[in-house]
Amino acid sequence: MIQKLEMLIALAREQHFGRAAESIGVTQPSLSTGIKQLEAQLGVKLVLRGSRFGGLTPEGQRALVWARQIVGDARRLREEMRFSREGLSGHVRIAVIPTALTWASRLTSGFGAAHPNVNFTVLSRTSADILTMLENFDIDAGISYLDNEPLGHVSSAFLYRENYAVICRPDHPLAGRGPLGWGDLEGVALCLLTPDMQNRRIINRAFMEAGVVPVARLESNSTVVLATQVEQAGLVTVLPDHLAAFLVAGRELVMVPVEMATPGPAVGLIAPWQEPHTPVIEALLAEAGRVAEV
Template sequence: MSDDRMIAKLEMLIALAREKHFGRAAESLGVTQPSLSTGIRQLEDQLGVKLVLRGSRYGGLTPEGQRTLIWARRIVGDARRLREEMRFSREGLSGHLRIAVIPTALTWASHLASAFRGAHPNVNFTILSRNSAEILDMLENFDVDAGISYLDNEPLGHVSTAFLYRETYAVLCRPEHRLAGQKGLDWSDLAGEPLCLLTPDMQNRRIINKAFMEAGMQPKTVLESNSTVVLASQVEEANLVTVLPDQLACRLVSGRDLAMVPLAIGEPGPSVGLVAPWQEPHTPVIRALLDAAAKVAAPQD
């Protein structure tokens, strides 16, 4: 089996471990399901071990398959870095960057992409909104090249990071709401207030829940969404109240009939930044992206 064919088979194993379904894994790679099944069997024959538990459907990886998956990710990652290095030597900085971003940091992702493309116009971007756990999974499975997520609130694993900003929070409400017009609010001011908040799978929601708990109260959540646009619309249309990072809140207030009031926090907010798989060396485009993140970052307090 040639090196290229071996790498293709390893990519099939990675896709199967990610999707846990032969059909979906084949679709994600743009191949037929029989081709994927044949490729996995050829890889098993080449390595002399059974990698996948099969019955009427996918049954998981064997212990040998789990160990092979670790090597597969390493080998496929190294091969991609080599191709990127050679393309850089031929064409300069170019390519397509895929970034997964927590919803509350999408404005920062746009800012970073604009700054980066201003310096490197031959690099294109795809920006996806995902929660923090999904971002780590996507990085591990090579579904994205980098992410923007929280840096210090939950474990990240073995990654490279570049700080972007610290979150501080604001309350969004309608201009006639009793909370509007105040210079600042405490979490206790939201007691009993009907709220619309991000869904519990979002790390931002877990941070907010913790803040309420430390204030000795439970949020009265009447609507949840994984979209900050939906939250702002519910504030405007249903007279609900939401809590969001203040920089994002500023964007959402613009052009809407909404008021924004700062929310006091007793300690520095969680840090958010660029996250990339730890590699030595990084590809030229990821090195440049980490450098760009450091240049656009807010001052650290």
């Protein structure tokens, strides 16, 4: 039953029989058979079929809610039993907003040193993607904004508040300035994160409140691309100060702080709300609190 419920979750996520089968390592005929067997066991039609996947029926949508809960409970049970045998161990998948990747390194390096039998996969994703991946069990935890969009039913541990800095070349007119206001960037040729990034929406709001329309000559979802454009093309970017400090280190670049009228947005570790959490996630949330205090 658990495997068939995992098939339903994969199909709902991928919206395609072939991709769903590939994502969980089975053949497409096996997936189709598993879904039909699940429908027979539950006595209802779950999937609308034609020449291709046509979506879930109302009963399928309700079954999906139960499937996520049951599969999540089964995974927690396995984790609990492994903890009783081996202590903290296993593989943790974390998706992180691009601007928080340096904090992800702080969190995982400290945790990994204390618990060497725990391994990590760290992915860079948008805040919206992180919530979807948590819901579909594609990741175990995420690092994202805590107060800028609805998070749903999650557990969270605060890490830091974002403050911002301009990155530019030493010969740029902004390089010799003191703390900058958002208005000082009016008319400046910028490179910024893409609009699907929550950080970009936060910065756009700050520009709007200052009465400035940002001139984005280049957009990218990679902060490394932004730093390279500053260095090679003479553009200017705005990023959280901890990330800016990391990117300018060892480069012919400088960072200039941006004055904040109000505290910046909160960023933290989030995980699906569960009672109880698996031992690894419980320990990871505690580690996030420790890192934040440091």
